[in-house]
Amino acid sequence: MSAAQNLCVLGATGSIGLNTLDVAARHPQRFRIFALSANERMDELAQLCLRHRPRYAVVAQAAQADTLARRLAPGLTEVLVGQQGLEHIAAHAQTDCVMAAIVGAAGLVPTLAAARAGKKLLLANKEALVMAGPIFMEAVRTHHATLLPIDSEHNAVFQCLPDSFAGDLRGHGVRRVLLTASGGPFRDVALERLRHVTPDEACAHPNWTMGRKISVDSATMMNKALEIIEAHWLFGAAPEQIEVVVHPQSVVHSMVEYADGSVIAQLGNPDMRTPIAHALAYPERIEAGVGALDLFRIGRLDFTAPDFTRFPALRLGYRALREGGTSPATLNAANEIAVAAFLQGRLPFLAITAVIEAVMDALPPHQLASLDDVLGADAAARRQAERQLETMTVKP
Numbered sequence: 487m488s489a490a491q492n493l494c495v496l497g498a499t500g501s502i503g504l505n506t507l508d509v510a511a512r513h514p515q516r517f518r519i520f521a522l523s524a525n526e527r528m529d530e531l532a533q534l535c536l537r538h539r540p541r542y543a544v545v546a547q548a549a550q551a552d553t554l555a556r557r558l559a560p561g562l563t564e565v566l567v568g569q570q571g572l573e574h575i576a577a578h579a580q581t582d583c584v585m586a587a588i589v590g591a592a593g594l595v596p597t598l599a600a601a602r603a604g605k606k607l608l609l610a611n612k613e614a615l616v617m618a619g620p621i622f623m624e625a626v627r628t629h630h631a632t633l634l635p636i637d638s639e640h641n642a643v644f645q646c647l648p649d650s651f652a653g654d655l656r657g658h659g660v661r662r663v664l665l666t667a668s669g670g671p672f673r674d675v676a677l678e679r680l681r682h683v684t685p686d687e688a689c690a691h692p693n694w695t696m697g698r699k700i701s702v703d704s705a706t707m708m709n710k711a712l713e714i715i716e717a718h719w720l721f722g723a724a725p726e727q728i729e730v731v732v733h734p735q736s737v738v739h740s741m742v743e744y745a746d747g748s749v750i751a752q753l754g755n756p757d758m759r760t761p762i763a764h765a766l767a768y769p770e771r772i773e774a775g776v777g778a779l780d781l782f783r784i785g786r787l788d789f790t791a792p793d794f795t796r797f798p799a800l801r802l803g804y805r806a807l808r809e810g811g812t813s814p815a816t817l818n819a820a821n822e823i824a825v826a827a828f829l830q831g832r833l834p835f836l837a838i839t840a841v842i843e844a845v846m847d848a849l850p851p852h853q854l855a856s857l858d859d860v861l862g863a864d865a866a867a868r869r870q871a872e873r874q875l876e877t878m879t880v881k882p
């Protein structure tokens with residue numbers, strides 16, 4: 487086997503970051519932990535540095551850097567700060583593979599830096615692609631980056647496509663991409679009851695253990711809306727080719743339907759280490775620590791159509807995709823502000839999508855030609871969402 491790959495994990499302290507390190511640690515001959523980053527969880531980052539001995543660690547603030555450096559063995563790990571530090575490790579000449587697992591828009595710039603440096607790029611940070619789709623995909627093509635999806639649905643679609651697939655469904659006889667969705671914790675909860683759900687209830691996902699932002703996105707089904715846009719950019723699928731199928735067991739991770747009527751699905755236990763291991767080792771297969779799928783215990787697999795009235799976020803996802811330009815960045819930024827307000831107890835659950843729709847209505851989309859356009863649209867949508875919140879916020 488060739489030399490170990492240097493792995494850079496952006497967002498190492500999060501759910502995807504920790505799962506990535508778990509898989510990589512099972513294969514020390516294949517992967518060396520080269521760089522790690524975190525934002526707030528400094529104790530966890532210090533523990534990870536002591537365990538994995540990376541060449542670099544990146545933190546958000548200079549004060550954190552000093553504290554972290556004092557806890558680590560001198561000369562072993564260099565501690566860098568902020569966006570510049572993140573871009574440095576993502577594009578570093580010795581970095582072979584980047585796991586992009588920062589949550590939200592904060593991941594865009596370093597993830598794009600990895601694409602522009604032509605890295606093997608494992609994309610969990612779907613928000614980056616949603617915000618900057620055309621710019622991001624252009625960077626991947628121009629700089630010959632290898633882009634591998636980590637979202638279980640997109641990783642499944644990727645596995646169901648032919649080996650010759652090179653970023654565009656045309657010419658492969660694909661009729662539809664079927665993205666499965668668990669429906670989240672509120673799939674069967676009465677709409678009236680949703681007025682009063684708490685952040686902890688929204689974060690208690692029935693099948694997956696995830697960070698709090700994506701857990702709320704799953705509860706509103708905004709996560710699926712973002713994934714519709716992500717599928718468009720990853721696979722060159724037209725909006726009408728992408729369909730959402732509610733599948734409560736989360737065993738079928740997604741499907742591809744071909745012109746001859748064949749439907750190819752990827753199945754597995756709901757454990758993110760499967761797509762992570764698939765992408766880390768691609769095109770080989772490695773042990774991920776995931777148990778065998780027990781179909782006898784599962785017994786049945788159910789599929790239903792999504793309820794667009796109950797989950798208006800889905801409608802907003804298709805709308806943003808069809809509008810194009812800055813619309814997906816607006817959708818994403820408004821969602822991040824609304825979800826943060828919900829998690830802080832400032833906004834009722836059902837108002838999340840109402841805030842997003844109001845922001846989209848207020849900010850007509852314009853063309854995306856550069857990263858500055860994306861960042862400008864993101865900032866404008868955040869300001870508009872804050873204004874919107876003032877009219878909808880729950881006063882304590």
Ligand SMILES: NC(=O)c1ccc[n+]([C@@H]2O[C@H](COP(=O)([O-])OP(=O)(O)OC[C@H]3O[C@@H](n4cnc5c(N)ncnc54)[C@H](OP(=O)(O)O)[C@@H]3O)[C@@H](O)[C@H]2O)c1
Nearest residue numbers: 497499500501502524525526527588589592610611696697
């Ligand atoms: N979890 C899943 O099963 C799953 C599945 C598919 C896709 N994804 C996607 O993967 C990404 C990560 O999700 P997650 O569930 O792992 O989230 P998470 O558990 O909340 O972890 C987020 C990571 O990003 C870091 N971070 C947060 N804000 C940051 C900022 N402003 N600047 C730099 N770093 C920042 C966090 O650092 P601290 O912890 O130190 O604050 C943490 O390391 C998201 O885009 C999500 O949509 C997740």
